[in-house]
Amino acid sequence: MTTVREVIQIIEDFAPPCYQESYDNSGMQIGDASCTLTGILLCIDVTEDVVMEAIMIGANLIISHHPLIFGGIKRLSGSNYIEKTIIKAIKYDISIYSCHTNIDNVSLGVSFKMGEKIGLTRMQVLRPLTSNLCKLVTFVPNSHADIVRKAIFEAGAGHIGNYDCCSYNLAGEGTFRALESANPFVGEKNILHKEPEIRMETIFPKFLENTIVSALLKVHPYEEVAYDIYPLINQQKNAGAGVIGEFEKPMETIGFLQSLKTIFGIPVIRHTEIINENILKVALCGGSGSFLLPDAKKVHADAYVTSDFKYHQFFDAERLILIADIGHYESEQFTLEIFYDLLVKNFSNFAIHFTKVKTNPINYF
Ligand SMILES: [Zn+2]
Known part of the structure; x- marks a missing residue:
């Protein structure tokens, strides 16, 4: 029997809740995570029709991209949707x-999926998160260096870009004196002891602090483990808003716009003046992405594909970049495939459905 909680765990391992923006309300909206799962329904927006659909198909968990509950709710009288x-x-x-x-x-999130759909290569996060990383420094007797390193790597430390198991290790000497009530792993009580140790340092995202420290304490042989955690102001290259990537070879601008229409299933694109014949470098952001235009310009993207640009914001293209507004829902629609791919890999014993309800509130005429 699978519980709702097990499903959520898979999603949160991929997209940790700590990466959500401060204004957001991701997470459990309604229900008890300990209940047994009967099926899953995936959607971008939850509406009453989507809930009806879940009831009809016997799925007791709806997973949506947009939170149903955003602002405070003071009453439940059925006065709005x-x-x-x-x-x-x-x-x-x-x-x-x-x-x-x-x-x-997260890397491989919504905007990456859009990039994958249009065929971009060499994708990177457009605006990496900052101040989200920490450094762990610990001191380990030589005999236990390998086992400690392995444990903290397995707990999630040591990832830098396309590398894992990153650490720096320096041989040195630790000193300590075990007091009367101590039970030392090496040395004797009340005698100053010198022990050859490795100073081990590695990096990790802040949200893994408890997991990594527990892993460290579990395998480190000392009664009192010496370790330091430093907050870092580095950019976290594999997490943040939007992506930037390139086509293998330049694409004619008209053909590029046409392919956006086909891939995202949109009858019309709002875009700025075509200034270049070809497009090579493309910035993307799922959902409302006007805030990332300066970043897209800074990396010299030929085009910026996102949604929810307002009239005056189109002027900010300043003949430097092609802004293509493809619609909010349309830009995020493939997010459901991310959920599906994650879940189908881990659970084969129940059905995962894509909603058939059209929740995009915007129509084109
Ligand atoms: Zn959105």
């Missing part, structure tokens, strides 16, 4: 879980 949706979900024991800006901000 959010309240109605909540009431229906509770009535029929449907759990709702949302994974929003955390899946925007």
